[in-house]
Amino acid sequence: PDPVDIPELAERIESLAIERSANVQGRVLIVEDDAELAEHYCLVLQAAGIEAQAVSEPLHLMASLADFEPDIVLMDVQIGDYSGVTLARLIRFEPRWLSLPIIYLSSEDDPENQLEALSKGADEFLMKPVSDSYLVRSVRIRCFRARQLSELMNRDSLTGLLKHSLIKEEVEKELARCRRSGYRSCVVMLDLDHFKTVNDTWGHSQGDIVIRTLANLLRNRLRETDMIGRYGGEEFLVVLPQCEVSSATELIRGIGESFSELSFVAGESSYQVTLSAGIAAINDFTNGEDALNAADQALYERKRSGRNGVTV
Numbered sequence: 001p002d003p004v005d006i007p008e009l010a011e012r013i014e015s016l017a018i019e020r021s022a023n024v025q026g027r028v029l030i031v032e033d034d035a036e037l038a039e040h041y042c043l044v045l046q047a048a049g050i051e052a053q054a055v056s057e058p059l060h061l062m063a064s065l066a067d068f069e070p071d072i073v074l075m076d077v078q079i080g081d082y083s084g085v086t087l088a089r090l091i092r093f094e095p096r097w098l099s100l101p102i103i104y105l106s107s108e109d110d111p112e113n114q115l116e117a118l119s120k121g122a123d124e125f126l127m128k129p130v131s132d133s134y135l136v137r138s139v140r141i142r143c144f145r146a147r148q149l150s151e152l153m154n155r156d157s158l159t160g161l162l163k164h165s166l167i168k169e170e171v172e173k174e175l176a177r178c179r180r181s182g183y184r185s186c187v188v189m190l191d192l193d194h195f196k197t198v199n200d201t202w203g204h205s206q207g208d209i210v211i212r213t214l215a216n217l218l219r220n221r222l223r224e225t226d227m228i229g230r231y232g233g234e235e236f237l238v239v240l241p242q243c244e245v246s247s248a249t250e251l252i253r254g255i256g257e258s259f260s261e262l263s264f265v266a267g268e269s270s271y272q273v274t275l276s277a278g279i280a281a282i283n284d285f286t287n288g289e290d291a292l293n294a295a296d297q298a299l300y301e302r303k304r305s306g307r308n309g310v311t312v
């Protein structure tokens with residue numbers, strides 16, 4: 001084979017990465033008590049298509065984080081009576097924000113002081129004064145990187161679907177959206193039938209193929225706005241926004257039929273797998289947990305009454 005042209009390859013990868021980071025619409029929370037400066041940063045970033053929000057009051061910091069869900073935080077070193085180092089520690093205290101990049105915007109050039117700040121949970125320094133164009137470009141790159149990493153953390157590695165805790169959160173969020181906007185949505189729990197037999201008969205790696213195939217089928221057949229997660233081993237959880245129970249039932253029944261018609265090939269043999277599903281209308285419940293339990297109960301009924309199908 002031809003030897004790899006490393007410089008050329010590196011150049012191609014580089015240009016791809018830059019192209020992709022140019023498309024990222026990042027979200028930046030600016031923690032800055034100088035109102036004029038905060039507004040300047042916000043405007044510069046917003047003009048470049050980046051969503052930016054400023055917080056000047058340390059007491060509002062945690063609420064702003066939860067509401068805005070930024071990709072990165074730009075932190076002043078001194079905010080009122082508080083040091084940025086203290087605020088970084090506060091942010092890191094919450095497990096949810098352990099991996100959130102915190103970047104100090106600072107004129108601190110004493111390496112010892114910088115190290116002290118880094119040791120308290122910040123990730124790096126951006127030296128003030130920073131030019132508008134450098135700010136935009138470096139923020140864009142950092143948001144791109146932050147999103148790559150959070151994708152990696154939030155996605156199940158076998159299927160690329162949302163992990164358990166993330167999809168569970170989506171049920172709760174969807175219920176809140178239903179309340180605000182008045183539309184109706186469904187939650188669906190799916191489970192492969194007799195999957196233990198698939199593993200026992202055809203082997204675990206065949207089982208993995210079956211799981212991945214169902215994940216791809218769901219991705220292909222559902223809408224861009226539907227949310228799909230791998231709830232457990234061979235269990236999937238789907239949130240269907242703005243969808244009546246009747247349409248959800250029809251949709252999932254169709255997917256189940258398509259799935260049951262697939263032939264999985266193992267050496268000279270082939271086999272089929274079916275799935276069972278339980279559906280609940282999110283709106284009928286006062287919290288996401290209850291909606292989930294109802295879908296789970298419906299799934300259980302379906303398993304008891306013969307599998308391969310949908311129960312509401």
Ligand code: GH3
Pocket residue numbers: 158191192193194195196197199203204205206207208211232233234303307
């Ligand atoms: P039922 O129709 O009642 O759902 O029966 P089942 O055999 O599908 O259910 P059970 O809960 O008894 O078994 C599920 C099996 O799924 C057991 C477990 O080894 C297997 N499993 C879980 N995660 C994975 C995975 O990532 N890959 C593979 N290949 N198998 C998995």
Ligand code: MG
Pocket residue numbers: 032033034076077078079080
């Ligand atoms: Mg300040």
Ligand code: MG
Pocket residue numbers: none
């Ligand atoms: Mg089971």
Ligand code: MG
Pocket residue numbers: 191192193194195196234
């Ligand atoms: Mg099963």
Ligand code: MG
Pocket residue numbers: 191192234235
């Ligand atoms: Mg199961």
